[in-house]
Amino acid sequence: MRVATWNVNGLRARLDYLTHWLAARQPDVVGLQELKTPTDDFPHEYFADLGYHAAVHGQKSWNGVAILSKLPLETRQIGLPGQDDFGSRLITATIDDRLLFSTVYCPNGKTVEHADYQGKLGWYDDLTQHWQAEYELPAILCGDFNIVPEPLDTWRGASGDGGIFHTAAERKAMQRLLDKNLIDLYRNQYPEEQAFTWWDYRGGAFHRKHGLRIDFLLANQLGVQAAKDVIIDRDYRRKIDGLTASDHAPVYADLDL
């Protein structure tokens, strides 16, 4: 089973590009973030024609998450409890009764001085409280976490410490979540590798290798045991057939499930 996460930066703007990627990589389950589309406007029939069921938690203009699945899926949770005011940022489903799959779009925080920064930390605390340390199924928690876990995960290295996405408080919040028996699949497979999942659109950041690793596939122990290979799909951060990419690359893993 191939599972993936991708912040598409606008579902409607990315529909042709996303379709190209689905055809090329043939993922079984995809967590999408930043739909910027209301739930009722989600193009279910379009994805059905591509062979995907969908569970959707959308919103006008901003945020919005969804799960695409070739296998039957059953929605388990829509929205992070207690955090409705922060937008549509979490959806969870079981896939074919074999996998618990949750995808999140964690708040950005804007700047360390902004009120949203404290809100981001609170949102993380609620996510950590919501996530169970033990699931009977293999479980994946994936998405755009908007935190750089360690200096290796940013082009700025240790000189980035203290800036938004790079603060000690954010890293502790991330660690408390990981302490719920979650493993970062990419970092687990590549302990020393520097690889990014996001590059600013501006200033040729992609070609200058000025990126961040902020999109993760986290897994419980059963999920880690099933994981075979993890790929950060940098090819799909480039323009393809004149189509503009998201500023995030997809990340996918093959699970022996």
Next chain:
DNA sequence: ATGGCTCTCGCGGAGAGA
């Protein structure tokens, strides 16, 4: 030091993103 691009809404230009 700053902004550098792209998205949405909606029809001009502002806000958000990371």
